[in-house]
Amino acid sequence: MLITQLKSQEAIEALAQGKTVIINCHGCKEVYFAEHEADAFQKELSANKEVTQIITTDYICNPDNLKLQLKKHTDVINAADTILVFSCGVGIQTVAALFEGKKVYSCCDTYPLPGFQGVTPLNVDCGQCGECYLNGTGGICPITACSKSLINGQCGGAKEGKCEVDKNMECGWERIYRKLEKLDKLDNMKYDAPKVRNYNNPNAE
Numbered sequence: 219m220l221i222t223q224l225k226s227q228e229a230i231e232a233l234a235q236g237k238t239v240i241i242n243c244h245g246c247k248e249v250y251f252a253e254h255e256a257d258a259f260q261k262e263l264s265a266n267k268e269v270t271q272i273i274t275t276d277y278i279c280n281p282d283n284l285k286l287q288l289k290k291h292t293d294v295i296n297a298a299d300t301i302l303v304f305s306c307g308v309g310i311q312t313v314a315a316l317f318e319g320k321k322v323y324s325c326c327d328t329y330p331l332p333g334f335q336g337v338t339p340l341n342v343d344c345g346q347c348g349e350c351y352l353n354g355t356g357g358i359c360p361i362t363a364c365s366k367s368l369i370n371g372q373c374g375g376a377k378e379g380k381c382e383v384d385k386n387m388e389c390g391w392e393r394i395y396r397k398l399e400k401l402d403k404l405d406n407m408k409y410d411a412p413k414v415r416n417y418n419n420p421n422a423e
Contacts, residue, residue, distance in 0.1 A: 220346050221250040222306050222326040227259060233323040233353065234267040236299030239291075241313060243305035245276025256304050256325075270294050278309040281316060288316075295320075307344030307352065307359060314357020314397075321401060324352045354406050356397030363390030371407065 224230070240260055244251060260272055271294045275287040288295060295301070301322045303310045314322040330346040345361040351369065352359060361367045365383035368391065375382030376389035398404050 220306060220344075221329050222252065222304075223329060224252055224255055224259065224304070225325055225327060227262075230259070230302065230325050231263065231267070233302060233325070234263060234269070234300060235321075236268065237297060238267055238269050238300045238302060239295055239298040240269060240272045240302045240304065241278060241288075242272070242274040243276065243278040243303075243309045244274060245278065246306075249306050251304070251326075260304075270298060278303075278305055279312050281312055284312060284316060307346070307350060310350075310352055311344075311357055311359060314352070318397070319400060321403075322357045324350045324357075326350070355394045356401060356403065356406075358390065358394045358397055360390055360394065363388075363393060365390075 240263075242251075242253075242256065242260075243249075244253065260269070263269060264272070271291060273288065273291055275284075278284045278287070295317070299321065301313060301317060301320050302325050303313050303322060304325045305313075306326065306328045307324070310322065310324045310326075314320075327348055327350050328344050328346045329348060343359070343362040345359065345367075347361055351361065360369050365381050365387065366373060372389060372391035372395075373382070376392060379389055379392050381387040381389050395404070395407070398406050
């Protein structure tokens with residue numbers, strides 16, 4: 219099992235730029251989601267920011283299901299500047315992959331809990347490693363998209379866009395670079411040192 223913890227209100231408010239669509243996932247029983255806390259915060263956010271739609275659905279980690287669920291919201295999503303996603307890391311990556319040209323941001327951090335972790339046949343995974351990198355890497359996780367889980371950029375061993383560890387795997391950092399380039403966010407890659415993150419589950423006893 220795993221648990222999603224909302225990021226700070228200040229952090230989420232800073233992400234809500236321009237017309238903003240919120241997507242909530244309430245699907246997987248292996249994931250604890252702070253539903254009431256998120257609902258109260260989203261109402262408050264809507265009063266201060268231009269939130270054009272709040273969408274609550276299930277299993278957003280399944281891209282085929284997600285496309286069907288969001289079909290009726292196509293116009294409002296296309297008009298949005300920002301998409302805020304309240305889900306585990308897998309759901310956020312799925313939304314980011316579906317809306318390649320949109321700024322998609324994670325509003326939650328994901329932590330592991332004892333118990334069954336669930337099985338997914340999808341192409342993305344979540345390391346459940348606490349404070350999430352996805353908001354700085356275009357919705358592509360450097361922990362799971364890179365064979366070496368590098369957080370400070372490409373190792374230099376990739377050849378023709380393929381990982382030196384797994385020749386059938388795309389280099390995660392080349393994917394991140396291309397995505398940030400498309401979003402005009404390459405400045406995200408300019409930093410002095412990797413951020414020291416909090417891996418501790420705030421709800422653990």
